[in-house]
Amino acid sequence: MSLQSSRLPHPMVTRIAVIIGLLILWEIFGRMGTSLFFSPFSKVVMSGHEIFYEPEVRRALLTTSGVLALAFILSLALGLVLGLSIAMSKFTYQTFMPVLLLLYAIPQITILPLFVLYFGNGPASKIAFGVSHGMFPVAVSVIAGVQGIKPILLTSAASMGATRAQIFRRITLPYLVPSLFTGMRLASTAALLGVLLAELYASAGGVGHFTRRFSETFQPDKLYALIGALAIMAIVINESMRRLEKRFSKWR
Amino acid sequence: MSGAAAGVSGGVTERLSRRGRRLSLLTKLAVFAALMVLWHLLTVTEIISPFFLPQPMAVMTVFWRILSTGRALPDLGVTFFEFAVAGPIAVLTGVVAGYLISMTRYSTVVLEPVISSLYAIPIIIFYPISVMALGIGPESKIAHGALFGFFPICLNTIQGFSGVDAIYLRMARSTGATKAQLLRRILIPAAAPTILGGVRLGLMLCFLAIIGGETIASLEGLGHRIVWYAEGMQMVNMFAYMVFVILIATAMNACLSLLELRRRGG
Amino acid sequence: MAESLVRVESVSHTFPAPEGGKEVLALDAIDMEIRQGEMVAFIGPSGCGKSTLLNVIGGMIAPTSGAALVSGQAVRGPLPKQIAYIFQESALLPWATVLDNIKVGLEFQGVPKDERGPIASAALKSVGLEAFAASYPHQLSGGMKQRVALARALSLRTDILLMDEPFAALDEQTRMIFGEDLSRLLASERKTIILVTHSLAEAVLLADRIFVFTSRPGRIKAVLTIDEPHPRTPDFMTSQRFSELRNELYELLRDEVLAAIGNDRQGLS
Ligand SMILES: Nc1ncnc2c1ncn2[C@@H]1O[C@H](COP(=O)(O)OP(=O)(O)OP(=O)(O)O)[C@@H](O)[C@H]1O
Ligand SMILES: [Mg+2]
Numbered sequence: 001m002s003l004q005s006s007r008l009p010h011p012m013v014t015r016i017a018v019i020i021g022l023l024i025l026w027e028i029f030g031r032m033g034t035s036l037f038f039s040p041f042s043k044v045v046m047s048g049h050e051i052f053y054e055p056e057v058r059r060a061l062l063t064t065s066g067v068l069a070l071a072f073i074l075s076l077a078l079g080l081v082l083g084l085s086i087a088m089s090k091f092t093y094q095t096f097m098p099v100l101l102l103l104y105a106i107p108q109i110t111i112l113p114l115f116v117l118y119f120g121n122g123p124a125s126k127i128a129f130g131v132s133h134g135m136f137p138v139a140v141s142v143i144a145g146v147q148g149i150k151p152i153l154l155t156s157a158a159s160m161g162a163t164r165a166q167i168f169r170r171i172t173l174p175y176l177v178p179s180l181f182t183g184m185r186l187a188s189t190a191a192l193l194g195v196l197l198a199e200l201y202a203s204a205g206g207v208g209h210f211t212r213r214f215s216e217t218f219q220p221d222k223l224y225a226l227i228g229a230l231a232i233m234a235i236v237i238n239e240s241m242r243r244l245e246k247r248f249s250k251w252r
Numbered sequence: 253m254s255g256a257a258a259g260v261s262g263g264v265t266e267r268l269s270r271r272g273r274r275l276s277l278l279t280k281l282a283v284f285a286a287l288m289v290l291w292h293l294l295t296v297t298e299i300i301s302p303f304f305l306p307q308p309m310a311v312m313t314v315f316w317r318i319l320s321t322g323r324a325l326p327d328l329g330v331t332f333f334e335f336a337v338a339g340p341i342a343v344l345t346g347v348v349a350g351y352l353i354s355m356t357r358y359s360t361v362v363l364e365p366v367i368s369s370l371y372a373i374p375i376i377i378f379y380p381i382s383v384m385a386l387g388i389g390p391e392s393k394i395a396h397g398a399l400f401g402f403f404p405i406c407l408n409t410i411q412g413f414s415g416v417d418a419i420y421l422r423m424a425r426s427t428g429a430t431k432a433q434l435l436r437r438i439l440i441p442a443a444a445p446t447i448l449g450g451v452r453l454g455l456m457l458c459f460l461a462i463i464g465g466e467t468i469a470s471l472e473g474l475g476h477r478i479v480w481y482a483e484g485m486q487m488v489n490m491f492a493y494m495v496f497v498i499l500i501a502t503a504m505n506a507c508l509s510l511l512e513l514r515r516r517g518g
Numbered sequence: 519m520a521e522s523l524v525r526v527e528s529v530s531h532t533f534p535a536p537e538g539g540k541e542v543l544a545l546d547a548i549d550m551e552i553r554q555g556e557m558v559a560f561i562g563p564s565g566c567g568k569s570t571l572l573n574v575i576g577g578m579i580a581p582t583s584g585a586a587l588v589s590g591q592a593v594r595g596p597l598p599k600q601i602a603y604i605f606q607e608s609a610l611l612p613w614a615t616v617l618d619n620i621k622v623g624l625e626f627q628g629v630p631k632d633e634r635g636p637i638a639s640a641a642l643k644s645v646g647l648e649a650f651a652a653s654y655p656h657q658l659s660g661g662m663k664q665r666v667a668l669a670r671a672l673s674l675r676t677d678i679l680l681m682d683e684p685f686a687a688l689d690e691q692t693r694m695i696f697g698e699d700l701s702r703l704l705a706s707e708r709k710t711i712i713l714v715t716h717s718l719a720e721a722v723l724l725a726d727r728i729f730v731f732t733s734r735p736g737r738i739k740a741v742l743t744i745d746e747p748h749p750r751t752p753d754f755m756t757s758q759r760f761s762e763l764r765n766e767l768y769e770l771l772r773d774e775v776l777a778a779i780g781n782d783r784q785g786l787s
Contacts, residue, residue, distance in 0.1 A: 011361045018362065037385035098283040105505075109464040109475070110497045113482035113490065118304065156609035159576060160674065161598025162626035170622055174613045193374040200376060200468045201479075211377075215384035223380060231373045238372035251612040251654060 039221040048225030057210055061229070064199060064206045067123050071130025071191045078131065079138025079183060086139065087146035097143070104136045109197065116202050126198040126206065133194030137186035145179025146172060178249035185241035192234055306488045314492035324496060330390060330473040334462045338394040342401030342458050343451055349402075350409025350447075360414050367410070371403040376464060383469050393465040393473070401458030408450025412443030445512075452508040459504060463497060522551035523677065523710050524575060529584035531570055544570045545581070546735035554677070557704060557711045557748070559721040561771065562731025563778035568714045569682050571736065575712065576601050576680050588678065598627045602671035606683040608663045610655040617642065617651040620670045627674055641673035642666075644703065661692040668700070672707070679711045685720065697723055698752070705748040718771070722763045723750055730770045733778035740770050
């Protein structure tokens, strides 16, 4: 395991080369025979170009993005409130942390049909399912954040006469910022998973409708294009969250 | 000295030292029991209509019937067959790919970020491709489950092997260890805990992905059965199956954690 | 010198038993008086209760029995107007600049907003770190961090300064220089100081009186008076008397440290 970086190209260059290589392989395999399920990369890109000008698909993507944004914001707000109220005191922690852990441990996919029964087929169930995925990581990182505060900082503040409110504002809140961004990153991924699961299950409106339509009518190029777009969206969201987290965690 | 002083000061340090303590199993059981009682009271008094939330007793009765009559066996069989194929595929491909990538530092630096950003994609979006290509039967669930499980296993394998402290490697080399000895005596034992952690997570995700696949598009399997009852508005049956799946997942997680601990010698 | 500023009246403290353990008697009927402007050091084996006593005096711990009195008043909680602390580990907020770290202490103490800036700057200057006002703690060395902590404590303008092993994390050279600085500063500020330390040399260099503690439960074994005016110079450190005092202190401590090690061994088995 030696590093001979002096002779090898920069990792980023190789990384891009590897990705391009894979895409070329995809292209070659796609052209080798005509398959109902597979489509060369170039064709996928072309169809991608095409379908994103279809107003229906655009509207679906927009709906899904809106649902995701709402689910994300609600996850943050609820997770923060939940986390802070649980971490607030020893009593609330000991009483409610087990409840939180119990709920968090439930494999949510099993109760997806319940969400659709409760909230209907529309955006409400998708938002709710996204939130139920997204809020727990936020709450858990907030709690971990509060617990990670070095006791000496609190002791020292108390010795200088800080009130509870001052401790919260000057120590707890600033200390929480990095954990909050960690929670945000986790929540964005989790909420996306929740929303997409609900989309694929209910598939009325939103992108779920189109993935179903494209796969049932065997239009692999369009299906791949749509899924590729979602994948890129996921990667972009995750990467920007990661950067944000890094930026706000500098002092850690 | 008065209680006020203790409230001001003793509070700060004491509270924090206790917080770190792990919650005992007993507290968890108590909380669980409390939730059950709450559920019971809310439904018996019909504060929540039984259409939305069936009574726990009714659910338990049906759950017991499912267990005793073997009614769930066909669905359980399908789901477990899918898992029994997908799980090993995920472990095998994940560990081998992870090992190959971690063989040199350069390949690790180049490929690890690619895998981890792919892991950021909710794998579920690839499920429609599986269904289109492999049909609505077990094959699509197997492919989907294996893909879902692959990522954490592969990433942890990379991390496990590349995280081995260089000092051990130097020690092994200086004492003339062969490549095979190095792998067997140093790399594998050092990386095993991390890899096993990945295997546990991967297998759990694999199982849940299979349930998810069955929920979204299937004709059989436990996930499908829940949807089937949901569509028929048979809430009691639906809840009984949900409880069943949740229990299976919990038991599986417990077994895998135990295995992980055992291997660590903990 | 005048009457006592700090009095400790038969203070005993027992920590509640941790899960599965025995309760710990940390302090056993401690009495002491500390005069205005005096500099005392606590020295004793690890775990004998020095920090506990310091925290009782500072109002951070309510003792199980007995009381600490400051200016004749029983201590019932932190006294930010009279007592400032310097801790062993850095208690600086990592996300705030050096200057803000000092200002936040003043804010906690209740100093009006527009007065905080000038006081903080002056305090920073007195420890020679005015050039680092805008730096963050992680950009400073361990010694600089502790000097910021000292500046913060000074800025609070309290009569009493409690220091719990403030030099423990520093290297030998830095601590000696810090010690001389401290001696000089203190000669001019006339504060009452209690310093917990493990270093014999430090105790002899800085203290007017040294309280030697027994191993747990902590009692006072002896009080050593160092009759030498402040500020103390490197000359004092190289003098014959300095070594004699140091050796005397060493003899007093030796048995206790051995006893403490024996204690801990028993605790383990
Ligand atoms: N919060 C606490 N809970 C329980 N026991 C404690 C607590 N704080 C201290 N103790 C115990 O009380 C005894 C005295 O502790 P203290 O911190 O006062 O010792 P010390 O003399 O300052 O030691 P050191 O020189 O190592 O800092 C120790 O045995 C310690 O284990
Ligand atoms: Mg101490």
